[in-house]
Amino acid sequence: MGSTPRRGDTRQRIQDVALELFAEHGYEKTSLREIAEQLEVTKAALYYHFKTKEDIVLSLFQDLGRPMDELIAWGEQQPRTLETKQELLRRYSAAMDIGEPLMRFVQENQATVRELSIGQIFKNRMLAMSALIRDPEAPMVDQVRSVTALFCMHARMFALQTVEGDPEDKREAVLEVALDLLTQAHASSSTHG
Secondary structure, rough: OOOOOOHOHHHHHHHHHHHHHHHHOOOOOOOOOOOHHHHHHHHHHHHHOOOOHHHHHHHHHHHHHHHHHHHHHHHHOOOHHHHHHHHHHHHHHHHHHHHHHHHHHHOOOOOHHHHHHHHOOOHHHHHHHHHHHHOOOOOOOHHHHHHHHHHHHHOOOOHHOOOOOOOHHHHHHHHHHHHHHHHHHHHHHHOOO
């Protein structure tokens, strides 16, 4: 039984098409019927996988968020060294590639995200990541550097959209800046200790 190409996974195709339509027409204005039409399936077929638009969004957050959750679980098992933190940021950068369409959804549909209590899942992930990277004993300026390293990753999605340039170059530049901040935070903390 060979694995069929991506089109075989109806659930995933529904998620992909739904995200495209949400981005194009807005979440509020997109109906399940339109998603079914775009996929050329019956509404009943769609219904078999998802009962509501909310279900689609929640499933996306669970699926695309899995790499983040695995990363956090991994980080919690590691010693809190600079190497671990750098590796966390590198892997976070890769996990964000997978989650990029979702990040955009969050940015464009903040009210919906709040209503769907996804915001909470999202916030918890951010807090967990931040806890792995920030040293609560460090001087405030170094804690700020560490937390900024994390938000720098998010700037790539939002703030850097207006900056001309190759997405891959941006990705590398963002990671470099984030790693610089971390290294700086670490260097000055160890001299304080």
